[in-house]
Amino acid sequence: MSLSADILRGHTDAIILAQLMDGDSYGYEINKNISQRAGGAYGFKEATLYTAFKRLEQNGFITSYWGDDGPGARRRYYAITQAGICQMAADRQEWAETKKVLDALIDQKED
């Protein structure tokens, strides 16, 4: 099953920040890691990804720099900031809360 976009809306930033907790990375790689971790069930569209980077940087949650060119084209690396780490923690709490609320609302009432 693949998830519809609106379902993930609002979690985009948290997902990217979580990836950057493992160390600096660049767009293509971040997206590949996300797809892999999600079991292929989900991946950002490029436009979504770069829009998110811009937003995150403007908010001070990440910084970026041009890295050494490896194989292929030049890469822009992103690093999480202190503020980004705080935001990430808040996002995790919000996700925990979301699960509680939605479980109560979409309530399976099974058994």
Place this chain on the structure above:
Amino acid sequence: MSLSADILRGHTDAIILAQLMDGDSYGYEINKNISQRAGGAYGFKEATLYTAFKRLEQNGFITSYWGDDGPGARRRYYAITQAGICQMAADRQEWAETKKVLDALIDQKED
């Protein structure tokens, strides 16, 4: 904690359908029930609610009818359709999948 709107986006329809599984109801009441079930952490804005009703009805997931006027103003009741019940089941599965994927991506890595 109150949840930001984007987080719930995409779940609006599922939440309403879930409420209607308990029987026909009308806008104000549905919203009150939702707020209550969510422990006050969340409630739809009226505009969101009525937009959703219209969308759901156009998609054939609910039907509506004017009910007996009780106390206060006239009420429009909504009922879930067979298609709505199917949709609800699909939404629940999607929610289960969402939890899995997001838990993997936002990964707490605690202990």
Place this chain on the structure above:
DNA sequence: CGATATACCTCACCTGTCAAGGTATTTCCG
């Protein structure tokens, strides 16, 4: 009679997603 609660509805605006299109570099194959 006016305030308040109930109850419904619409419109313009904002934000995030994404299809489509574009640029540049490197590698691989023939």
Place this chain on the structure above:
DNA sequence: CGGAAATACCTTGACAGGTGAGGTATATCG
């Protein structure tokens, strides 16, 4: 060497859902 493919980045315009602000109508209470 030439061209295709993979890597890698970025922008634009359109679209959909949420929502602030505003509007309507009825019943109740003081």
